[in-house]
Structure formats: structure tokens, C-alpha cells
Amino acid sequence: MARETSTTGLFRFALLVCLSVVVMIVDFRSHYLQYARSALATVITPLHVVATLPQEIAERINIWFVSSEGLRGEHQTLKAEYAQLKAKLQKMQALERENQNLRYLLDAAEKVPERVLMAELIQVSLDPYTHKILVDKGLNDGAHVGQPVFDPSGVMGQITQVMPFTGAVTLITDPSHAVPVQVQRNGLRAIAFGTGSAGRLRISYLSNNADIRVGDLLLSSGLGGRFPRGYPVATVNSVKNDPGEAFLKIDAVPMAEIDRASQVLLVWRGSGKSTLTQNPGDDVDGMEEPHIGILNQVPGPE
């Protein structure tokens, strides 16, 4: 009797193990399970809401006890900042028009206008071994897999899972993530890999004579077509040149407040097609380790 139960137990164990392995492979290789995930997530989303309650209650209580003095001060600084930004924006508008005109004259492709949506972070802790955050916009708001996410100061990551009311964002610091970047100063192209620590990106595959310095600003290069061009990604904070190595060792600090932001922006490109309709598995940039062969051809300054 006991013998029999243990063998059936082992059989069931083997069966479930196989099943999980199949599920994992399908989920990793394709987007087919996206819908199953969405359906199940609908049941589970309330959990996320409940889990944020303690934090929210704490915040409410905090708000009660904020002195009017402090609020007035904050209001003042915000007002000043608003005025400054508005002045800058006026200049920006003029510049943008000029830029468009010039591009038109040069017959260059126009920048696609982008649509943005503000999303609120859901304060839950996901798997601590991946860098992911949850935002309160999902399928119902038109979010899609592969959509770039920003915070007010820079590139934050991209959406990798959409559920009906929430979306999971993989941050640029996730060890499996990479962003194509470009040095602002000279247009040198590179790839910024996540490292798994919140304040650090690694720039790989730049040859020892590449022109990159500490303090250089890295913008998204738009190659790969996932992140729009020209958004700040990181600043270089250390460049190590080891003559024995083929490439420079470069560290950069993300511009976005990776672990502090509470509001993020979802961006739609002008022709915002869902990446779900693309061939499954052809994540050009971002989620897959890029091929080194391509990277070696990265030219110097244009």
C-alpha cells in the first residue's frame, strides 16, 4: 500500500515537473501564454491592491501630519520650477519647429510624434532577484509588450508583461536587459547592459581606443526600434582601460530614478503597433543578449 502511493507520487511528480518545464519553455520562447497569464492575473490583481494597503495607509497618515509650513515651502519651489520649465518649453517649441523645418529641407525622416500616458507604480515587491516593477496600466489602457517606459529624468525600462489592469516593467538594470545607446557628445554607439544592482549599468564591447569619458551622457540611440531616440539613459561614471582586455570596462549610472520613482510614463510611438502581433521571439533589442558579431561593427563617431 505504502509502496504504491509512493510510486504514484513519484509518477505525479515527474508529470508535473514535465508540465512545468513545458510551460516555462513556452512562456520564455513565445507570447502564447500571455493570454492565460492575463486571465489568471485578473483573479490575482486584487492581491496586489491589498498588498499596497499598508504602504498607502502610512502615506495617508503622513499626509495628515505634514505641516502647512512645509507644504507652503514645497508649493513655492514647485511654482518656481514650473515657471522655469515653462520658459524652457517655449524655447523648446521654437526649436522643435525649426528642427522640423530643417529636417523637411534635408528630406530626412521626421521624428514620429509620441503619445505618453502617466502610470502610477504599484508598491509591491516582486521577485527580488529580477529588476521589475508593476504599474497600474495594462491591456485596458492599451499598453503592450515591448513598450518603452520612462520617468521624468530618463529611460526606465520596457513593459514585458501586460495583464488586464497592470503591467510588469523590466527595468534597464535587470541583468537580462540591454539598451542600445549613443554618446551624446560624439554619437558613438554602444549597448548598456543591466547589472542587477539598481545604480549601475555596464557598457560592453567598446574597443580600447573608443572615445568615451567619465561624465558622458548616454542617450537611447533608437537602434532596434524599441526605445525612441534621444532620451537620456545614463551617465558614464567610470572607464577602465586594461591593455590586456579587448574591450573597455565602463560603468554608468542610470539617469532615471530606478528605485525611487513613483510615477512613470508609458510611451507610444506614432505608429504604435502591438508587438504581440510580431513574430514571437524576435525581440530585436532589449530582452535578448545581442549578438557580439553585430556589436563589433559598431563604428566610431559618425
Next chain:
Amino acid sequence: MAVILSFVIAFLLTLVPVPEWATMYRPDWVALVLIYWCLEIPDRIGLGVGWIIGLMVDIIQANLLGLNALGMTLVGYLANRFQYRLHMFPWWQQAISVFFILVLYRALVGWLRGFVSPVDLSYGYWVPCLTGMVVWPLIVIILRDVRRTSKAR
């Protein structure tokens, strides 16, 4: 009913945000609760439930589907397999066994994770096994109470 409630609470405990330093020590609540129920009512809770629970963990953590499902299946299997023995153990011996189950669970999940993305399996990764061992008696006490009151009703 008590079973479902305890799992819901375990889910919440895995999700509730804690200060940065504390994330390292967060025990695998769901796995612990699963082990408890596997020992208490092995005829109802086992591999199958473990698999489903693990799948739910994957969804709430926005993880690769099947990762924790596989891990929880292992937990369920081990707990079921050694149920008679574990049931007889004094609490400290039980806690040590739980520690080893958690180590195996984390080893399996960590190894699988490695296929998808580079993962850091240094000391910090194993700390939750220790904290899990420490909170195990607590879980037994609480869930036993819950079970008694729900039975009495």
C-alpha cells in the same frame, strides 16, 4: 477555507513592500505554508495543489511561468514523501528538515533562473532558507490554532 485564507495571506506577505535591507531576509512564506498543509492534510494538499500555488506565485511576481510551479511541486513532493517522518519529529528537527526542503527549493529555482538571466547565487540568496527555518515554529503554532478554531466552528 482556512487553507485558502492562509495561502492568500502568504501571497500578501510575499508582496508587501518592506525596506530595502529586509528584502534579503524575507522567508518563502508560500512554501512554508504549503509544507505545513502537506504535513497536516496530506490527502488533500500535495503536489497538484503545490503546482497550482507555484503558478500563482509566478503570476503575482510577474516571473517566468512555471518557475515556482516546479519549485513548489518539489516542495510538495518532498513534504508528502516524508510526511510520516516529519510528523513525528520534534519541532526543532522539523525546522531543520524544513530548512533542507527550502534549500532544495531555492537551488532548483535558482538553477532554472540561470537559464533565463544571469543570477547571483551568493550567500544572500540562501538567507531566506534560514529565516524560513526560524519562522517555521511560528507558522506551525499559528496555523494549528487557526485549524482548531475553524474545526470547532
